[in-house]
Amino acid sequence: MKAIIVEDEFLAQQELSWMIQQHSKIEVEACFDDGLEVLKYLQTHRVDVIFLDINIPSLDGMLLAQNINQFAHKPLIVFITAWKEHAVDAFELDAFDYILKPYHESRIVTMLRKLEASVQQQSQPHAAISAPQTVNLVKDERIIVTDINEIYYVEAHEKLTFVYTRREAYVMSMVISEFCSRLPEQQFFRCHRSYCVNLSKIREIEPWFNNTYLLKLRDLDAQVPVSRSKVKAFRLLMRL
Numbered sequence: 001m002k003a004i005i006v007e008d009e010f011l012a013q014q015e016l017s018w019m020i021q022q023h024s025k026i027e028v029e030a031c032f033d034d035g036l037e038v039l040k041y042l043q044t045h046r047v048d049v050i051f052l053d054i055n056i057p058s059l060d061g062m063l064l065a066q067n068i069n070q071f072a073h074k075p076l077i078v079f080i081t082a083w084k085e086h087a088v089d090a091f092e093l094d095a096f097d098y099i100l101k102p103y104h105e106s107r108i109v110t111m112l113r114k115l116e117a118s119v120q121q122q123s124q125p126h127a128a129i130s131a132p133q134t135v136n137l138v139k140d141e142r143i144i145v146t147d148i149n150e151i152y153y154v155e156a157h158e159k160l161t162f163v164y165t166r167r168e169a170y171v172m173s174m175v176i177s178e179f180c181s182r183l184p185e186q187q188f189f190r191c192h193r194s195y196c197v198n199l200s201k202i203r204e205i206e207p208w209f210n211n212t213y214l215l216k217l218r219d220l221d222a223q224v225p226v227s228r229s230k231v232k233a234f235r236l237l238m239r240l
Helices: 010-023 035-042 061-068 084-092 105-123 125-130 176-180 228-238
Strands: 002-006 027-032 049-052 076-081 097-100 134-139 142-147 151-157 160-165 169-172 188-192 195-198 202-207 213-217 223-226
Touching: 002 010, 002 035, 010 027, 010 105, 027 035, 035 061, 049 061, 061 076, 061 084, 076 084, 076 105, 084 097, 084 176, 097 105, 134 169, 151 176, 160 176, 176 195, 188 223, 188 228, 195 223, 223 228
Parallel strands: 002 027, 002 049, 049 076, 076 097
Antiparallel strands: 134 142, 151 160, 151 195, 160 169, 188 195, 202 213, 213 223
């Protein structure tokens, strides 16, 4: 897997490059400190992943990502930045991950493992179908590797995301759009701006006001709303 690093701080470039070398098989082909130079490079070189800062000269990271998103071959983009406020925009561009500085080495290692697993699944689609999908959840500063099928629903609380399994509730330090981007779309539905539900866990669909629905889940007392803007898509998914 080939990668480039786009970072205007030399020490940060070197540190990230070292971590990638130590903890993955990803080859860092080049490092850049200027957005326009990256666009020129990508015209003649093909890479699989771009580690991208936002605050870079000539063309900032968000504009660069928007340009790259128009490519026929779209490299995976991992934002590594000190700018919290761009997280939602980043995941609307289908960013693979969004890591805030200052980061811990363990966070980088986790991201690299997911990155390699994702690329391997894309190259072996039949194996990917049968392989269990997992997501990392945080509990008391421990990372709990959790089967995605164990997640019942996800709820937004301002800039935090609460993730509910049958027996546990986890608090993730990210917005709901960022977390939901890590879940398979065929199984999880963003039924409300503040909720995402595991379709396989729905026990009952109850009509609610304004022609919306209230979802009751298996094994839990929780109820999850379907917003008016999501009703049409939900009906199609559930063949209502």
